[in-house]
Amino acid sequence: MRVRLALAWFGLMLALPAAAAEYVALPGGTFTSVLPADGKAAAAQVAPFRLRTELVTNGEFLAFVQKHPQWQRDKVAGILADARYLTQWEAPLVPGGQALPRQPVTRVSWFAAQAYCESEGARLPSWYEWEFAAAADATRRDARADPAWRESILGWYSRPSSSALPEVGGVANVYGVRDMNGLVWEWVDDFNALMVASDSREQGDPDLLKFCGAGAISLQEKENYAVLMRIAMLSALKAADTTNNLGFRCAKSN
Template identity: 30%
Template structure:
């Protein structure tokens, strides 16, 4: 593993190192016409903050691993979650981790793709080591809504514009058929689908992204504690006719020690001026 990580260190650090300032303001969070956990919608006031332009890449994570001697939770446990294409069943695969996200028999992670098979704990530690933090759910949705000019998607109104896909999502009939009409069956290079209205890459699709928050129904009055952490943004497994997870209000969740083949992260930072 360490030889592979050191080899990746020789690669240039791709998009994801720079950050974008997200202006503060008031945003409606959730969707009263959406899924159950997106209701009831509510108004939230968000302070300006900075957010990574793109998800953390495999090459960036490799640098971090090599510099700090990191062993991720999936490596310590010895397995991580992989979905079986065709059946849609999830299973723990021995030897799956961030450099072999589908397991030892699958392809190596690609340097300019978003890193996956990192737990919430791994992601939080990475952000802290870089003087940053994970974004809150509200911050993520606020940024996505601004990027999409108030629409349902961060990339704009239409998933396909001028015969070109605007995000890496499931194409076909989930989970049996993936046509890869968007060009990819799993993750795609960061920024392959261009930038949105604020300049972000992959704020919708490609991989779900960990947020700082515990997952809880809206309207319960607290998200301070829980058993699972919330995720935002949708992934390459999101079918518009099934979970439709790449909408700005869509949510997912998993325990903070979970490592999954379709989940990554990006970091945020408070403004100091």
């Protein structure tokens, strides 16, 4: 009975016209990243781009796997998603009471997140794009120098990871983007380029984001521990991995 009711509820939701995801324009520009562009102190260059205002939700991802059944948890190829993929859902097409429609979808692999973004004519944001957007608060484009702002972000890490996720739709930052900090970790397109051995960095590796974690922490913006923790977490993942608190949002190039 419970499963039938859940199916009826989500069936009703999907019968309604789907609202198009909202993207907002970010100006880009020269940006002081925790990962300097030259491995020493050079600022990053972020081209203007568009970013999804909200994280992708369970309800949206349900519509996606219905339309693209190869991404349902009982059909997805093992090379594209690990065994935990969407296991918080009651059934492959029933998120259920533990994964409400407006909560961010989690336990999704990088491959699945990228496929979803492509279905919106988008892509995952790069690390620099994500960091650029996440530096803003409600009134400032770059709030990182404010100790109170940094402390509020660190507060998220003290909350139990087993707690139910809030729904998306928190306070928007100055660009109109919501929940950049304090809700879930987020996939970025170039997550697997955030760490390499230090010897390749010292030899002038041309790839912009190739740094070992210890090297990154010793370079700059050391006070932004929350951002550095995200780098450490993302750099430890493989593209097929999923976790309880890892979701995503999409971006578009201008």
